[in-house]
Amino acid sequence: MEPNTDAGLQAAAVIPGEDFSRVSLTPAAVALLEKLRDRHGPLMFHQSGGCCDGSSPMCYPAGDFITAEADVLLGTFGMPGGDSLDFWMSREQFEYWKHTHLTVDVVDGRGSGFSVEAPEGKRFLIRSALIDNRG
Template identity: 70%
Template sequence: MSLDELGRIVGRITVAGESSPRVELTPAATALLERLWAVHGPLMFHQSGGCCDGSSPMCYPLGDFITSDADVLLGELDLPSGTVPFWMSAEQFAYWRHTYLIVDVVAGRGSGFSVEAPEGVRFLIRSRLMDSE
């Protein structure tokens, strides 16, 4: 598990040819994922970039959302319970190529398809431009 100076879990690099990570979890997102893992088992994120709920990161039991060549694995987030892959549609990645993603949690109801929905909270992305090398 790789933590930054704020106690955030930083994802492992998975995009070919890159030397810096693209995604991380806030401590609140990590705590929620640990609770969800205890209920649902291994988890994954996917962000499609579609309208409405599709623009939010969706959390699924691992394997419940089928990825393909139309998706990019942006990072693998190592929790104490196990690894959570973070996928994004390739089409959305083309727009967000220069964006670093910070997965956080806020109060409110998100999509009924994402496993945190019954918790009264939802995952959301905070972002910044990628650091240039």
């Protein structure tokens, strides 16, 4: 897969045996995350799947969402300012999306749930593209 040129930041590869990024942030997402970090401290994403806003990545203060064996760490971002931001996905959802590269973007609107961007009148969303890692 060719890197997404619209992405402002690529996550470091963290899945054993992989040398490519599975997730990136658009410049708009990076800018909103910097604003949210100033308000909430270090952040993390979790993508669960399912109904309602389950297809939207949820952003939480780092550690507020407890991950476990049922989750896969897809990547870690080195954020401007020195913080790192992990992007997690439920293992069940990863089985469906393991052939895709995810780009986190931000749009106007308010999603439901407990994601920290909701009061800003914005919501994070995923744009996906198939990964072509055939070399």
